[in-house]
Amino acid sequence: EVQLVESGGGLVQPGGSLRLSCAASGFTVSSNYMSWVRQAPGKGLEWVSVIYSGGSTYYADSVKGRFTISRHNSKNTLYLQMNSLRAEDTAVYYCARVIANDWYFDLWGRGTLVTVSS
């Protein structure tokens, strides 16, 4: 079955770090563009980051310099390393597969909740 399963969310203090994982099955992460999209409680969707199949990475201005997207090819897993976390980073984080060139998200995980609070 083609699916994405996120994990790693939880409660973290402001200034802390967290690493999210997104395990893929049914397709190869490294052959696809993959993204993270987040949704603050009661708010809309916000694009966070993308990694191209070739390895290039891009970030939203709101997380640039603090978040790092990466992947582990043999584990077929996508990651999001989040440092210097702020209260405004509190959200459900979704990983999604991006259809390259056409640039749409055709497959989404169920999301993992990150709460930044003291």
Place this chain on the structure above:
Amino acid sequence: QSALTQPASVSGSPGQSITISCTGTSSDVGSYNLVSWYQQHPGKAPKLMIYEVSKRPSGVSNRFSGSKSGNTASLTISGLQAEDEADYYCCSYAGSSSVFGGGTKLTVL
């Protein structure tokens, strides 16, 4: 990377048609035919409904259609059904990034 502009809410009765607008700029919606639309029910992940402005993925009802004119894209749902009640988000390519709209809550009266 400012969010695309959508109406906060729209409503319609069963069987009617509604249209949700999505206004961007010449740097996103206006420059690329790469607008997609997502449906999200409470507590669920978003679901792709329209891609490349007007294309429907397999399995999505033909009651859903999309269009674009200049910097504004639109999603039209015809023959409204109760299960269409959800939040809808537009999204546009913006040059190695994506930008979403603020979302529109559709209420089926």
